[in-house]
Amino acid sequence: MPLWLLTLIALTYSEAFKDHLANPRNAGELANANAVGEETNPVCGDRLRLYLQVKAGRIEAARFLAYGCPPTLVCGSILTELIKGRSVEEATRLTRKDLLAALGGLPSRKQHAAALAIETLRAAIASV
Amino acid sequence: MNDSRKVYLDHSATTPVDPRVVAAMLPYFTQKFGNASSVHFFGQEARAAVDRARREVAALIGARANEIVFLSGGTEANNLAIRGVCEAASGHSRHLITSTIEHSSVRGICEGLGKSGWEITRLPAYEEGVVQAEDVRAALRPNTVLISVMLANNEIGTIQPIEEIAALVREERARGRRQLWFHTDAVQAAGRIPLHVDTLGCDLLSLSAHKLYAPKGAGALFVRRGVRLVSQNVGGHQEREKRAGTEGVPGIVAFGAAAKLAREEMAERSQHDQRLRDRFEAGVTERIGNVVFNGDRGRRLPHLSNISFRFIEGEGLLISLDLQGIAVSTGSACSSGTLEPSPVIRALGRNDELARGAIRFSFGKDNTEQDVEYVLEVLPRVVEKLRALSPLNREEMGRRDLEAIGQN
Numbered sequence: 001m002p003l004w005l006l007t008l009i010a011l012t013y014s015e016a017f018k019d020h021l022a023n024p025r026n027a028g029e030l031a032n033a034n035a036v037g038e039e040t041n042p043v044c045g046d047r048l049r050l051y052l053q054v055k056a057g058r059i060e061a062a063r064f065l066a067y068g069c070p071p072t073l074v075c076g077s078i079l080t081e082l083i084k085g086r087s088v089e090e091a092t093r094l095t096r097k098d099l100l101a102a103l104g105g106l107p108s109r110k111q112h113a114a115a116l117a118i119e120t121l122r123a124a125i126a127s128v
Numbered sequence: 129m130n131d132s133r134k135v136y137l138d139h140s141a142t143t144p145v146d147p148r149v150v151a152a153m154l155p156y157f158t159q160k161f162g163n164a165s166s167v168h169f170f171g172q173e174a175r176a177a178v179d180r181a182r183r184e185v186a187a188l189i190g191a192r193a194n195e196i197v198f199l200s201g202g203t204e205a206n207n208l209a210i211r212g213v214c215e216a217a218s219g220h221s222r223h224l225i226t227s228t229i230e231h232s233s234v235r236g237i238c239e240g241l242g243k244s245g246w247e248i249t250r251l252p253a254y255e256e257g258v259v260q261a262e263d264v265r266a267a268l269r270p271n272t273v274l275i276s277v278m279l280a281n282n283e284i285g286t287i288q289p290i291e292e293i294a295a296l297v298r299e300e301r302a303r304g305r306r307q308l309w310f311h312t313d314a315v316q317a318a319g320r321i322p323l324h325v326d327t328l329g330c331d332l333l334s335l336s337a338h339k340l341y342a343p344k345g346a347g348a349l350f351v352r353r354g355v356r357l358v359s360q361n362v363g364g365h366q367e368r369e370k371r372a373g374t375e376g377v378p379g380i381v382a383f384g385a386a387a388k389l390a391r392e393e394m395a396e397r398s399q400h401d402q403r404l405r406d407r408f409e410a411g412v413t414e415r416i417g418n419v420v421f422n423g424d425r426g427r428r429l430p431h432l433s434n435i436s437f438r439f440i441e442g443e444g445l446l447i448s449l450d451l452q453g454i455a456v457s458t459g460s461a462c463s464s465g466t467l468e469p470s471p472v473i474r475a476l477g478r479n480d481e482l483a484r485g486a487i488r489f490s491f492g493k494d495n496t497e498q499d500v501e502y503v504l505e506v507l508p509r510v511v512e513k514l515r516a517l518s519p520l521n522r523e524e525m526g527r528r529d530l531e532a533i534g535q536n
């Protein structure tokens with residue numbers, strides 16, 4: 001991809017992205033969570049915490065808290081939407097690419113946010 | 129509130145061009161288009177316009193017209209001042225003094241000089257964002273060539289003790305010292321507070337047109353008579369051999385017109401900006417908790433406010449405000465998982481959280497009370513929304529923590 005195109009993408013976030021930033025889904029704590037995961041990006045300090053309510057191998061509810069740059073907040077929001085109602089097994093197979101596709105792509109310098117979200121999901125699932 | 133409302137609060141980044149300035153520059157594109165170095169009528173007309181602009185820019189800072197070098201902007205002015213003086217002096221001496229809160233252009237220039245063997249002392253600005261003249265005295269060495277300390281900071285607006293530093297330089301000269309020069313970057317201060325190069329006592333001073341309602345691409349360096357510097361742009365005789373290249377006449381004419389307006393309207397403009405800024409800060413204090421004002425509030429430019437919002441990060445706040453039509457800026461940048469919190473806010477000794485949560489609001493002459501009211505309505509909502517997402521928030525408020533939930 002030519003550099004100018006990369007720069008252009010870096011400067012513009014998708015409509016889906018802006019929507020999640022303005023109206024985060026499933027934000028906050030989950031009172032009856034039975035699984036929780038938290039990961040911190042050691043370099044930039046971005047943090048994501050994911051609460052899950054898992055019943056009979058299925059994710060009934062998911063909520064998140066996040067601190068960091070907008071992609072981190074948005075990835076938290078989108079992640080909860082993607083996993084709600086899915087089986088734990090399906091959620092385990094979710095990748096960074098799925099997340100990126102759901103939010104209409106991220107500039108390459110911001111893709112670490114999606115990686116943080118997937119790591120947090122794995123940590124939460126591991127705590128079930 | 130109207131959805132399409134736009135409020136520009138980033139006047140420290142750049143200002144809109146004043147329509148009176150546009151009117152002044154327009155004839156120099158199509159009718160009076162001559163090259164200021166040409167001998168014929170067209171050239172003479174352009175030359176006269178450049179000289180008029182030179183007098184106006186000189187008048188804004190109390191300089192003589194022949195002490196003004198026109199160039200492309202603040203960055204180039206800083207390059208010519210610092211590199212120019214250092215190159216002229218290298219051989220005998222290789223030490224320069226600057227501060228930890230300089231504009232990125234000065235930081236970059238000093239870094240470059242450091243790589244080519246210059247010793248650089250970077251003075252602290254302490255918690256208040258103000259350099260101490262005593263620290264300059266302590267840093268002076270027999271081989272110090274240049275002191276470069278900005279007049280007012282671009283992120284927090286703090287005004288530096290330029291006159292005191294100049295007094296030190298004068299003392300050194302009185303002791304017979306020749307090769308010691310004092311440069312100040314006045315890009316943010318010009319047009320906002322009164323400046324006079326003789327009161328300030330500096331030898332070189334940088335200006336940029338686009339911060340005072342003129343177009344981008346013009347600037348000036350004040351070079352006091354007797355200061356030796358090496359031109360950084362060679363291959364022509366323009367600007368008294370200090371800056372080769374055909375003068376950008378329309379931009380220079382605009383700069384002159386803007387400088388004249390800035391001088392005539394300075395009191396009015398700064399009162400206006402300060403009234404809005406103070407109203408804004410009072411509103412923020414009233415409506416939003418856990419905020420930290422950055423920079424000495426009693427020693428700041430009148431138009432600027434820098435605030436750290438705890439528990440949240442600046443870029444999220446910036447983009448959320450942008451979605452509501454409010455334009456502000458942040459000094460921090462996060463990319464590829466590396467974090468660069470604003471070096472200026474870090475220099476004040478603030479932690480990463482506060483440095484990342486710092487936002488600059490800078491007011492201008494066209495802002496209105498309604499603008500401030502709109503921002504005061506939107507900002508608390510946006511901050512609250514982002515804080516509702518933040519895990520830092522909960523920890524601080526002593527809500528139940530991870531472990532408690534884990535034991536459920």
Ligand SMILES: Cc1ncc(COP(=O)(O)O)c(C=O)c1O
Nearest residue numbers: 201202203231282313315316336
């Ligand atoms: C303090 C300071 N110095 C220098 C500059 C650079 O000026 P210019 O944009 O004209 O190169 C700026 C502009 O951001 C500034 O704020």
